[in-house]
Amino acid sequence: MGTTNLRFAVMNLKGQVVYKEIIPTPTTDRTLMNILDTRIHQIIADCASRGIIVVGIGIGAPGIVNRATGQLIYSPNMKYATSEIRTELMRSIDLPIEIHNITKCMALAEQNFDNDDGATDIFCISLGFGIGSALITHSELYEGANNGYTEMGHTLIKPNGPLCACGNHGCVEAVSSISAIIRDAKTAVDRGEETILKTQTPLTGKKVFDAAIAGDPVAIQVVSNALQYLGIAITNITNLLDPQRIVLLGGMTNSKDYLLEKIVPIVQENHFSVGDIPQIQVSKLGEDAGVIGAASLIMNHIFQSASVDPVDWQLTRPVMLAD
Ligand SMILES: [Zn+2]
Numbered sequence: 388m389g390t391t392n393l394r395f396a397v398m399n400l401k402g403q404v405v406y407k408e409i410i411p412t413p414t415t416d417r418t419l420m421n422i423l424d425t426r427i428h429q430i431i432a433d434c435a436s437r438g439i440i441v442v443g444i445g446i447g448a449p450g451i452v453n454r455a456t457g458q459l460i461y462s463p464n465m466k467y468a469t470s471e472i473r474t475e476l477m478r479s480i481d482l483p484i485e486i487h488n489i490t491k492c493m494a495l496a497e498q499n500f501d502n503d504d505g506a507t508d509i510f511c512i513s514l515g516f517g518i519g520s521a522l523i524t525h526s527e528l529y530e531g532a533n534n535g536y537t538e539m540g541h542t543l544i545k546p547n548g549p550l551c552a553c554g555n556h557g558c559v560e561a562v563s564s565i566s567a568i569i570r571d572a573k574t575a576v577d578r579g580e581e582t583i584l585k586t587q588t589p590l591t592g593k594k595v596f597d598a599a600i601a602g603d604p605v606a607i608q609v610v611s612n613a614l615q616y617l618g619i620a621i622t623n624i625t626n627l628l629d630p631q632r633i634v635l636l637g638g639m640t641n642s643k644d645y646l647l648e649k650i651v652p653i654v655q656e657n658h659f660s661v662g663d664i665p666q667i668q669v670s671k672l673g674e675d676a677g678v679i680g681a682a683s684l685i686m687n688h689i690f691q692s693a694s695v696d697p698v699d700w701q702l703t704r705p706v707m708l709a710d
Pocket residue numbers: 540541542551552553554555558559560561
């Protein structure tokens with residue numbers, strides 16, 4: 388579940404997406420629940436007709452999720468969503484249903500399916516209209532002590548800075564997200580500054596990045612300002628946690644080269660250790676990271692269950708999911 392789109396997908400045990408559908412996120416609670424319920428039932432039926440048996444439903448949600456109760460506790464960018472998404476779906480779907488924060492799902496996807504060197508400590512940052520983050524430490528998803536948040540996006544980076552969706556001022560999300568970049572670009576246009584962005588309506592994050600890459604001075608200023616704060620925030624994470632790898636995901640990574648070109652030198656310059664900085668890379672999973680991660684919730688649920696032997700599962704049920 389994203390603030391812009393809902394992505395439905397079916398994943399097999401190899402992490403391959405065998406079915407995918409994207410629809411715009413509705414803006415009311417009842418419509419959202421109706422669409423989730425209807426589409427999930429339809430996809431299960433479609434899969435059954437192709438000989439694919441769905442073994443569970445994983446959901447990634449933009450906000451704070453209590454994984455034990457399945458409640459969406461707080462979602463600053465999707466305030467209308469009911470907190471009882473899993474409970475409502477369980478009324479009509481007789482399968483395991485797991486829900487977790489979408490960036491935490493992406494971190495599971497990175498650990499399971501974008502981790503050739505077997506890294507055990509990975510920090511993931513989702514860069515979109517909001518900024519989410521999640522930590523894999525010692526090969527486990529870090530859940531926190533209380534409400535399970537690891538929100539780099541809501542750490543303070545600019546005292547008395549712009550208002551954030553969370554209600555605080557000066558969070559990383561409020562200065563470095565795509566929303567912040569669009570806001571600052573619009574402000575520059577409204578001030579009458581000379582920029583190609585004047586003709587780029589409606590403004591999008593990609594248009595501002597493209598203008599910066601093309602050399603537009605105003606766009607360069609706006610994007611550089613956002614990425615300066617982001618680079619500092621990532622430096623703080625590396626100095627605090629010493630991860631093996633920082634993985635960037637989300638819409639902003641469409642401008643991968645420009646993004647890394649701006650951020651990596653800031654981390655190199657301010658890195659605490661005398662050693663190398665962690666690998667900083669863009670996810671190879673692309674737009675599928677969220678759905679692969681949500682499906683990973685179910686995969687982990689099945690294989691961590693005491694009643695299922697993974698070896699037995701592979702030997703005796705190879706046709707349960709399509710290749
Ligand atoms: Zn915030």
